Amino acid sequence: MQNSEELKWALLVASLAMLTMAFCMISFVMYYQKRRFEEEKKINDIEKNYNRLLLDTALNSEETERRRIAQDLHDDIGTMLSLTKLSLNQLIKMAGNSRNEKEDQIMRKSQSLVEETILHVRRITRDLVPTTLERFGLLEAIEEFIHKLAEDKNLTISFHAGMEEFPRQAQKLELTLYRIMQELVNNAIKHANCTRIEITLEIREELIGLRVTDNGIGFDPEKMKESSMAGLGLLGIESRLAILNGTVLYEKPEKGGASAFAQIPVMPVADVKLEPLHPFRRERVNV
Amino acid sequence: MFPVYLTYCTKNPVGCIAVFITLLPLILIIYRKAYIDPSFKLLLLYLIFKLIIDVIMFHTAAMHQNNLLYFNIAIPFYYSFLSGMFYFKFSSITFKRFLIASMIGFLIFTVWDILKSNSQLHDLHNHRAVLFAKTVEGVLIIALVLLFFYDIIKSLQIPNLLTFPFFWVCSGLLLYYSSFIFIAPVFHYTATWKNSFDLGIANTIPTLFEILCALFFSIGIYHFSTADYAKQ
Incomplete structure (x- = not known):
């Protein structure tokens, strides 16, 4: 009789142990699956943010480069062209009425070419930096x-x-x-x-x-x-x-x-700077 | 006849619930049209077969007749239906071949076990439960469920397991067979006319988990959506 009682308990304990294992297995699968999905999502988010940052940096670099070129055009070429125009005007004044018609034509053509180039440079710089x-x-x-x-x-x-x-x-x-x-x-x-x-x-x-x-x-x-x-x-x-x-x-x-x-x-700017930025200021486009 | 059934039900309510709870997932499969999935079609066949066997066993038990022959005969069919469900869930050809081989092998093994457990097969009154076959069935089904769980974790294709119908089916099977695996061989010795040994609560545990298993099936089938079937 005692043996049968022990057998009953042994069976009960073994079955309960097996059931506990089954419950643990189901819970583990659910937990592990959930955790892996969360990890996967995190990795995806990190990758997404990284790509976004790369893209942002690339576009910022492009804007900075545009500014640099615009600044060079304005400061160097623009200044030199203005000086050239000034020199040409002086030359025309100095030559006075002594030059012949052909020389006069060349002078005016040069003057007009320089003026046109200045306008072009101005247009290009404005296109580069709005x-x-x-x-x-x-x-x-x-x-x-x-x-x-x-x-x-x-x-x-x-x-x-x-x-x-x-x-x-x-x-x-x-x-x-x-x-x-x-x-x-x-x-x-x-x-x-x-x-x-x-x-x-x-x-x-x-x-x-x-x-x-x-x-x-x-x-x-x-x-x-x-x-x-x-x-x-x-x-x-x-x-x-x-x-x-x-x-x-x-x-x-x-x-x-x-x-x-x-x-x-929308990304409204509450405190908009009323003073315009210097169009060709040397700075990273901080947007 | 009805008072006999009623008396049996009042004497053995948990067993009776376990018989008729099968109707719940069965009706749900038809209502939710889950049978469009081959695995759930096999689950439907399993539930129909199980209900028929259980009702026959319920009737014979109420009539005080030995019903262990039905219990023994049903074992290879249960295994075939349940392992067949996994046949459609795994893509490996080798694994599918192994499943078919295991069905044939298990059928032969169960026949051998029935013959071994019952030297006088024609004596239905003293027919005994198989010694190994039910336990082996449990081990095989648990192994298949664990393999499926491993596949789920490895493939990482199901975002939410709680809404994945087959996960509930597998969980139900895992719990039911875990509760039965140690008790099944004991039935060979205890389930006889002359037996005076009562297993007590250990006898009720598999029945309780059979009910739980049917409820898990029902939850799984409830989550089945014909619209999302292609995605699964």
């Missing part, structure tokens, strides 16, 4: 950009802002939107064979939206990205947006052409 953007903001910078392109009689560019007073945003955001707008408009001009471009800028809730629509031949963004060279501009747009958690959507309007809609979460 000083209007830094001084007055996105609306003015876009309007200035459109104004420059308005010389082309076959192209009509219109710009609509959702509000009259567009609040200043963080420098990085404004620069990103400006560069995206530049890229999209340049793409439309180069590749779309369009006659009309519409730019719309609006703030909806916590997002700033930029839409560029043209009436050109349109394009397939997926195919463009797959091709090795043609899609670099679009990839650049996506890279810039990725840094600011922005998105871009390419559409094909029913009436034809192409439309790109970029959205970025």
Whole structure:
């Protein structure tokens, strides 16, 4: 009788031990799986942040380089051209009426060439560093950009802002939107064979939206990205947006052409510096 | 007949619940259309077969007849259905071949065990439970479940195990067979007409975990979604 009682207890203990092991096994699988997923997620986040940082650094370097080139053009070439113009003016004055017609023609041609070169240098420096953007903001910078392109009689560019007073945003955001707008408009001009471009800028809730629509031949963004060279501009747009958690959507309007809609979460600047930054100041673009 | 069943139910309520709780996952499989997954189709067949065997055993037990023949016969079928479920969960061809070989091997082993345990097969009144086959079935199913768990951890494809239907099925099987693995061979000696040895609570543990297993199946099937089936 005692043996049977012991057997019962032995069976009970063995079964309970086995069940405990089973419960532990199930709990372990659940816990381990969860932990591995969390680790995997952490690694993915680190990789994502690292890539973002790399991209950010690359774009900052690009802006810094643009500033440096613009500064060199302004300080060195610009100054030398101004001096050349001054010297030419002096030479013309010194020569007085003694020079013949041909010499006079050469002198004036040289003078006009120097003036034209100065204008070109000024335009290039402004293209390299959008000083209007830094001084007055996105609306003015876009309007200035459109104004420059308005010389082309076959192209009509219109710009609509959702509000009259567009609040200043963080420098990085404004620069990103400006560069995206530049890229999209340049793409439309180069590749779309369009006659009309519409730019719309609006703030909806916590997002700033930029839409560029043209009436050109349109394009397939997926195919463009797959091709090795043609899609670099679009990839650049996506890279810039990725840094600011922005998105871009390419559409094909029913009436034809192409439309790109970029959205970025707002980053308002509470304390906007009213004094403009020196356009060619030597500094890292700290955005 | 009904009062006989009722009397049996009142005497052995846990055993009766274990018989009829099988209806819950069975109905859920049909309701949730989980049978579109080959593994769950086999689970449905297993549950139908189990319900039939359990009902027959319930009837014979209520009639005070020896029902261990059904218990013994069901063993290779249970193993075939359950291991068949894992056949569709593993991609390795070698493993699939091993599973088929194990089904055939286990069938032969169970027949040998039945014959060995019952020298006089025609004497159904004194028919005894198998000595090894149920334990071997338990060991094999536990091994398959652990292999599946290893595969889950290794592949890292299921973000949330609590919503993964087959994880619940495996957990239920693991608990049920863990509770039964030591008690099964003892049945060979205790489950006889002349036996005076009562296992006590140890006898009820596998029945309780059989109920828990059916509940785990039901939870798993409840999480089954035909829309997400392709993703699984």
